[in-house]
Amino acid sequence: MRGRVWAAAAVLVGAALSPVTADAAPGTPGATSAGERLIPTLGNGGYDATGYDVSFDYDPGVTTMRSSVVMTARAAQNLSSFGLDSVGQRIESVTVDGVPATFTVDPAHEKLLVTPAKTLREGRTFEVRVGYTADRARKPIPPYYDWPANVPFTWESWAETDSGFALMGQPDRAHLFFPCNDIPRDKARFTFRVTVPRDRQVAANGTLRSLSTRDGLSSYVYGTVTDIPTNVVQVAVGRFTTVEQTGPHGLPIVSHVPSTMGGFRVPPQATEQYGITDANVLPRITEAARRTPEQVRWLEDTLGLPFPFEKYGVLGVVGPYDGVALETATLSTFSAPALALPPEVQSETMVHELAHQYFGDAVSPASWDDMWLNEGHAMYYQNVFGASRGYRNLLDTMRELYQQDQSIRDQSGPPAHLTSPGGILLDTDLPGALTLFALHETVGQQTFERIERAFYLEHRDGSATTADYIATANRVSGQDLAPLLTEWLYGAKTPAMPGHPDWRK
Incomplete structure (x- = not known):
């Protein structure tokens, strides 16, 4: 009897001391x-x-x-x-x-x-x-948002x-x-x-x-x-006409443009300045959408990288998106009336959103402090595209942006450490583009291209931090670029532009 009692006690003690199984493990709340x-x-x-x-x-x-x-x-x-x-x-x-x-x-x-x-x-x-x-x-x-209580949120x-x-x-x-x-x-x-x-x-x-x-x-x-x-x-409901094309390497290009402008009427100043009328606005929007394969081909050639997704296209909506566009993945979204503007006015915005498909959608920011990786790349490549088409002089454009940089830092802080979330969308593009240009001027065209490709390929289909970009730049260039990039990304004051001592803030 005694042996049986001790044997039973041993079983009980052993069970109590055994590790808890996964099925019985207590859970804790997720953050x-x-x-x-x-x-x-x-x-x-x-x-x-x-x-x-x-x-x-x-x-x-x-x-x-x-x-x-x-x-x-x-x-x-x-x-x-x-x-x-x-x-x-x-x-x-x-x-x-x-x-x-x-x-x-x-x-x-x-x-x-x-x-x-x-x-x-x-x-x-x-x-x-x-x-x-x-x-x-x-x-x-x-x-x-610190939004005034008596002001409608629009x-x-x-x-x-x-x-x-x-x-x-x-x-x-x-x-x-x-x-x-x-x-x-x-x-x-x-x-x-x-x-x-x-x-x-x-x-x-x-x-x-x-x-x-x-x-x-x-x-x-x-x-x-x-x-x-x-x-x-993006999910959009409306009355659309589908424009189907083929891009590089057989990439499907499927765009959706309005089949009617509804109650929209072309402003007189748009007619005077650009020749847009109620009669030609829809054909002009369709014509803009048809420029998409050419833009994809240009960016692929510039980056040396194939388009990251299974298809691409543009979406034009009538009414909202007034003055803005968004890099919705595989289908960038635009104000339809803005698509009717001449190529020299609108094409750069289309390339801006196209560049986001690589930098923002395929490689996403790990946090909102890394948003300059999205917006800086998009603004940089839209200006490179504009220069390639004769719409602008790249050096003159960068100098103009340089003159504006300090006011943005004073208002919103440096691009990788903003003072408030209000600057996430609007105050990281210009300083971010200047950061990339400063890197380009420091390492030269070939090394800059290698840095860009390496960074994209290392983080495609994932996310990346500012530190990831600096690490890639250092490794690919064989230089210590951290002081340069840190000053541009975290400094309260606009740094001197490498190679351009005549530029003044």
């Missing part, structure tokens, strides 16, 4: 911030998103849309709960791997907090399905048009469209399923995988082959 310096509420931890499947049902009579998103992710820890960035939506249901989950909405921090029925083990792939209603009329002010993230809408998700508004991990370094593949009335068309990132029509409704399915960041997603 509800990605640690962004400029936008501290943004992003989440504890998982890596690998895919999003987004559905919208569009009804032209209302601003609300029945919607859903399925996020596929991989747990980076034993996960008891996790967050998604989400705002402006009515969340109706949440499941994890098909099992209902507990959820709460935190509008102040723009979060959807999810607690699955069981802990998600580290390394496990799981699916989160969120059913919700999106409302395109809602324009909540981001929590980090940023058009849901960009409404006469015949539909488009998206403007940069820098951090993709989670207004669907719950997601809205940070540029957590890239994923996307599928979009959009149902519209038969007289409307849909354009989106990636390629058209299917189109079916039933009971007066058309259902479009688009999808990407490669991972893209959330801030460059």
Whole structure:
């Protein structure tokens, strides 16, 4: 009897001292911030998103849309709960791997907090399905904006048009469209399923995988082959004409231009200055779209790199995007009336967004402090393109930009360490382009090209930091370029331009 008792005790003690199995391991909540310096509420931890499947049902009579998103992710820890960035939506249901989950909405921090029925083990792939209603009329002010209480918030993230809408998700508004991990370094593949009335068309990132029509409704399915960041997603509904072309190496070029301008009328000054009229505006927009293959070929030759995605094209929308454009992946988005401008005015902007497909979409910033890698490259190559076409003198242009640099630093800080998030989109392009030009003037054309190619190839389909770029420049050049680049990227004062002592700030 005694032996049996001790044997039983030994079994109990052994069980108590044995390591806890993965199935029984306690979980901990995932972080509800990605640690962004400029936008501290943004992003989440504890998982890596690998895919999003987004559905919208569009009804032209209302601003609300029945919607859903399925996020596929991989747990980076034993996960008891996790967050998604989400705002402006009515969340109706949440499941994890098909099992209902507990959820709460935190509008102040723009979060959807999810607690699955069981802990998600580290390394496990799981699916989160969120059913919700999106409302395109809602324009909540981001929590980090110091916006006057009595001034309407006018940023058009849901960009409404006469015949539909488009998206403007940069820098951090993709989670207004669907719950997601809205940070540029957590890239994923996307599928979009959009149902519209038969007289409307849909354009989106990636390629058209299917189109079916039933009971007066058309259902479009688009999808990407490669991972893209959330801030460059695009879904547009409207009345479009599709322009299909072939680019270098058989690259499909599929553009979507308006088939009608709706209530838009050409301003008299555009007629006087550029010869644009209500009668010729649509043909001019189509003509601009048809210049895309030539621009892709030029940039491929300049970089020595093939286009990074499975297809490309331009999207022209009437109404929103007034004066701006966005590098939505595989399908850059423009104000349609702006596309009607002469090539010497508009082509550089088209190349700017095209360059972003490499620097911004294929190689994404690891944080918003690295945004100069996007905007600096885009502005640099748009000016190189303009010089190649005789639209401008590159040296004169860089000198003009140089004279403006200090005022931007005084207002917003240096390009790799802005003083506020308000400068992310508008105050990193000029200083970033000058940084690249300073590097070019220091190492010469051939070494500069080698640095650019090496940096792109090392980080394609991922993200990169400012430190990554400096490290590549040092290694490829065989020089210590850190002092030069650090001064340009982090200095409060505009540095002297290498090779141009006559330039004065």
